[in-house]
Amino acid sequence: MPGPITVFSAKKIITMDASVEEATHVAVRDGIILEVGNLDDCGAWGPYTLDNRFADSILIPGLIESHAHLLDGLLWAKAHYVGPIDRYDPAGTLQKGLTNNAALVNRLREIESRMTDPTKPLVGWGVDPSLNDPIAPITRLELDQVSKTRPIFLLHASCHVASVNSATLDVANYAAIKAPGVLRDASGAPTGELREMAAMLVAVRAVAADMIGGSTDAAQFYNFARVAQARGATTIVDGGGSTYFDPAFLSAALAATAAEDFPARIVAHNNGITVPGADDMIRFAKALEGKGNDKLAFQGIKIILDGSNQGFTGRLRPPGYLGSGENGLWNRAPDELRTLVPALHNAGLQIVAHCNADQAAEMFIEAVALAQAAKPRFDHRHFIVHGQLLDESLLRRMVSLGIHATLFSNHLYYWGEFHRAHTFGAFRTAALNPAATALRLGVVVSAHSDTPVSPVDPLLTLWCAANRVSATGRVFGPRERVSAYDALKMMTFNAAYLLHRDHEIGSIRVGKRADFTILARDPLAVDSMAIRDIPVHGTIVGGRVFAAG
Structure with missing residues (x-):
C-alpha cells in the first residue's frame, strides 16, 4: 500500500527543471516526489498532510557535494584539527585556525600534555604552510619541540603532504627509504616533510593506520x-x-x-x-x-x-x-x-x-x-x-x-x-x-x-x-x-x-x-x-x- 502524502509549502520552490521552473508546493509519498505546483495541484492526488514549516523559505534541489572524502569524518573522530582555516566540527562548534608555526606548536603541546599513554602517536590534520603568515615549512625541527619520543603525524590540508617528527622518522625507518617525496636537508637527513603517497604511506602505516581504511568506527x-x-x-x-x-x-x-x-x-x-x-x-x-x-x-x-x-x-x-x-x-x-x-x-x-x-x-x-x-x-x-x-x-x-x-x-x-x-x-x-x-x-x-x-x-x-x-x-x-x-x-x-x-x-x-x-x-x-x-x-x-x- 502506498504511504501517506505530505505536501511541503515554500515561499518559492526552484526546481532546476525547465518544464516547471518554480512552484510553491511539492507533494511527497514514500520518499518520492508525487507532484510539483500549487496546493491544488498537489491536492489532486488525494488526502494529505500540509507541512508549513518552510512556508517562508526557499526550497531548491538537494545540494550535492561532488567530490569529498570520508577521511574528513574519520579525522574528526580520530585526530586533532590544527589547520589554518576556521572550520565547524560535526557538533557545530567553530574550530579557529592556527595561522603560524608558533601557534601550531603551542596547540600541539597542549594536546600532548593531555595524552596519558606515552607511546600513542599524536595525529593531527589540516595544516597548510601556504596559508600561514609567515609561509614556512613544518618540519621535524618544529615538531620535535612538541616531543622527540612520541610519534607525531600531521596530515596537510591537501592530503598529499604530511609532516612528521623525528620519532616517526625513526619508527618508520625513513633513513632507509629512497622515495622521491621524502625531502632531505643538505646532510641527507629527512626533514620530516613527506610528499605524495609513496613517501607518506610508510608513516601512515606505522603511526596512523586508521587513515587508510582500518577503522570501522x-x-x-x-x-x-x-x-x-x-x-x-x-x-x-x-x-x-x-x-x-x-x-x-x-x-x-x-x-x-x-x-x-x-x-x-x-x-x-x-x-x-x-x-x-x-x-x-x-x-x-x-x-x-x-x-x-x-x-x-x-x-x-x-x-x-x-x-x-x-x-x-x-x-x-x-x-x-x-x-x-x-x-x-x-x-x-x-x-x-x-x-x-x-x-x-x-x-x-x-x-x-x-x-x-x-x-x-x-x-x-x-x-x-x-x-x-x-x-x-x-x-x-x-x-x-x-x-x-x-x-x-x-x-x-x-x-x-x-x-x-x-x-x-x-x-x-x-x-x-x-x-x-x-x-x-x-x-x-x-x-x-x-x-x-x-x-x-x-x-x-x-x-x-x-x-x-x-x-x-x-x-x-x-x-x-x-x-x-x-x-x-x-x-x-x-x-x-x-x-x-x-x-x-x-x-x-x-x-x-x-x-x-x-x-x-x-x-x-x-x-x-x-x-x-x-x-x-x-x-x-x-x-x-x-x-x-x-x-x-x-x-x-x-x-x-x-x-x-
Whole structure:
C-alpha cells in the first residue's frame, strides 16, 4: 500500500527543471516526489498532510557535494584539527585556525600534555604552510619541540603532504627509504616533510593506520554526513580512498547509512588509490555492485594521477612552477596509465581521475583516447576531478571523448593569492577552474570542496564559481565567472549527472527522490556576493526533514 502524502509549502520552490521552473508546493509519498505546483495541484492526488514549516523559505534541489572524502569524518573522530582555516566540527562548534608555526606548536603541546599513554602517536590534520603568515615549512625541527619520543603525524590540508617528527622518522625507518617525496636537508637527513603517497604511506602505516581504511568506527560516517548536511548537502561523494571491499568496513558503512536518522546520501567511488593494480580494482568494484542501500551507492572508480598544486606536486606542462620551473610528482606514471585506463574502461567502469594540473589532465585525456579507439563506449561519463589548469584545447578534446569534470572552485578563494605569488603566476592563476569556458563548450561541469582539503560548504562553492574572488577580494579571470543559475546547476543537476544519478536527484521533478535544501533566501535573486551568507534552514532527504546545524 502506498504511504501517506505530505505536501511541503515554500515561499518559492526552484526546481532546476525547465518544464516547471518554480512552484510553491511539492507533494511527497514514500520518499518520492508525487507532484510539483500549487496546493491544488498537489491536492489532486488525494488526502494529505500540509507541512508549513518552510512556508517562508526557499526550497531548491538537494545540494550535492561532488567530490569529498570520508577521511574528513574519520579525522574528526580520530585526530586533532590544527589547520589554518576556521572550520565547524560535526557538533557545530567553530574550530579557529592556527595561522603560524608558533601557534601550531603551542596547540600541539597542549594536546600532548593531555595524552596519558606515552607511546600513542599524536595525529593531527589540516595544516597548510601556504596559508600561514609567515609561509614556512613544518618540519621535524618544529615538531620535535612538541616531543622527540612520541610519534607525531600531521596530515596537510591537501592530503598529499604530511609532516612528521623525528620519532616517526625513526619508527618508520625513513633513513632507509629512497622515495622521491621524502625531502632531505643538505646532510641527507629527512626533514620530516613527506610528499605524495609513496613517501607518506610508510608513516601512515606505522603511526596512523586508521587513515587508510582500518577503522570501522560508525562516527566517521555520521561526522562526514553531519558536517555536509549542516551546510545544505543532501548527497556527498566519498572520493575513492575507502576500503568498502573489506567486509567489516562495508558492514559498518551499511549499518550506519541504513539508520533512519542518517542525514545524507553517500555516493562512494571504488578504490583505485590504495589498491595497486587494475585486476584487483575491477574485482573489488564488481563485487560491490548492488551492495548499497537507500543512502549508500557505489559508482565509478577513483584513480590519482598527480598531487597538490599548493604542495608543488601537481604535474605541470612547461614552464612548470613559478620561478623554479620544477615539476611535481606522478602517483600513477604515464606508462602505467596507458594500460590502467583502457583496462578499467574495457571493464565497463566509470573512471574518476584526480588531475590537479594540466600535464596530468593531458595524460588522462590521451589514455581515454586510447581506450575509446580500441573499444568505443557511449555515455561512460569518465570525469576529471579538480582540473584546475584545463584550457580550451584540453576541454575541446574532452568534449570529443565524452569526458566531463568537477572543478575545485574553492581553490581561488583559499589559495588564489598563494598561487599568484608562488605557484603559477598571474596568468595561470586567472585561468584556474575555467567553468564558463567548459560550460560553453559542452562539458558537464560540477564543483566541489574536496573536504578535508577545504571545508564542505556547497553555498560557498557555488559562490566561488559565480564570483571567483580570493580571500583578499581580488577577482581572478572575471570572464570565467558563471551565472548564479549555472552555478546552482553545477551543484545540483550537473553533479547528479556525473554520478549517474540525474534520473534520481539533482532537480525537483515528479518521480525523483524527495531531496531538498531549505534556504532563507533565494540564491538566484540575491546579489551573487551574498550567496555564501544565505542561512541554511535544513534539508529534506527522502521526504524526512533534517534540521540545520
